[in-house]
Amino acid sequence: MNIEITPKKTEGAERLLQVSVPVETVRDAEERAARRYASSARLPGFRPGKAPAAMVRKRFADAIRQEALESLVQDAYKEVLERERLQPIAQPHVHDLKFGENEPLTFELHVEVRPEVKLERLGGFRVQRSSAVVTDEQVREQVEQLREQRAAWAPVEERPQPGDMVTVLLSTADESGAMPEGKEYRLVLGGGQAIPGIEELIMEATPGQTVERPVRWPDDFPEEAQRGQTKLARVTLTEVKRKSLPELGDAFAREVGDFDSLDALTKAVKTDMASHAEREAEAEVRQKLIDEIIAANPFDVPHSWVAQLVNGYAEAYQIPESDRPQFAQEFRSMAERQVRRDVVIDTIAEREKLTASEADIDDRIADVASKRDADPSQLYASLQKAGRLREIERSITEDKVFKFLMEQNEVR
Secondary structure, three states: OOOEEEEEEOOOOEEEEEEEEOHHHHHHHHHHHHHHHHHHOOOOOOOOOOOOHHHHHHHOHHHHHHHHHHHHHHHHHHHHHHHHOOOEOOOOEEEEEEOOOOOOEEEEEEEEEOOOOOOOOOOOOEEOOOOOOOOHHHHHHHHHHHHHHOOEEEEOOOOOOOOOEEEEEEEEOOOOOOOOOOEEEEEEOOOOOOOHHHHHHHOOOOOOOEEEEEEEOOOOOOOHHHOOOEEEEEEEEEEEEEEEOOOOOHHHHHHHOOOOOHHHHHHHHHHHHHHHHHHHHHHHHHHHHHHHHHHHOOOOOOHHHHHHHHHHHHHHOOOOHHHHHHHHHHHHHHHHHHHHHHHHHHHHHHHOOOOOOHHHHHHHHHHHHHHHOOOHHHHHHHHHHOOOHHHHHHHHHHHHHHHHHHHHOEEO
16 A cells, blocks of 8 residues: 555554555545445436446545545555554554545554563562561461451440440431431441441440430541531430450360361461461562562553553452542552563563473462362363463463572572
């Protein structure tokens, strides 16, 4: 195709090109479109395809121009990709299109391409590994959380106190001073589920009692319009439940799981916490290495990749459509960091031939099956059906890449 291409941006993940299609090529496209219309056009007094060409051109002028335009842009786009050797990673965009009578067709073509990532420096960095030591105090706190999860709640006939679970009917006066019917709420006092003034009001009542008085809304209340306002509030306390924790002993350990004693449970908790701390420390080291590499080897990332990741998280978190612009704004920097991390790992894996093989995947599944006392072939089929083989492949590849990076850098 006889077109003129003028590159305006040639580096990074974006390409911007000025495209000009000569008048002669535009006329040829319009002529082809006109002939196609003439071959099938139905006009009063003429058989299909027999109407005079001039009449067809006049009757379908706009449609002919539109068809010619679409054909020209599509053909020009293909020509640009071939001549500039571009491999787009997202739908291209056409800007500033000009399509005047007896004039060349001109437009700007915006194309996103996979960034060229050279990664000239991968070694010589020093990163600090956080301590993975688990203290006895941390273990005690974790065991206490297990007690909290198995707490029993029993009704009491007295004023509630912090930590109690209450059921209340709550209403606040509107601007006219009218008090609407109360709405039922169930909350744990002291848990931050209600503003302090409302909790204080609740703790003034006994079960079955209704109390009311003015309550001031805090200055940092989420809804700006209500900050600092004082409104009449009415509370009817319908139920109070108080928590009792199970006794910490061997019986509790047996209730939690397959543990003969409290000592066995404590040791298991400590082992699990230590493993978790090790994984956290390893993940932190990996991210530090990636951050060092990115800082030493800057590169652009395609906006479409970042947007795709943001949209994926928005879907996973079921973010309402009305809240997605704000979510995208808040999450964009994190998504861009994740995209950069993935690009670095993929680039190193490809360059150093570290991508997980089928044999690697089979070995990993066999190892997992052995620990679960399961059949490897059945586990493989189950993972394949669940679409998780790609996840395993990615995990193995990352392990290989970071093993390679650990050998190139110093981890203290």
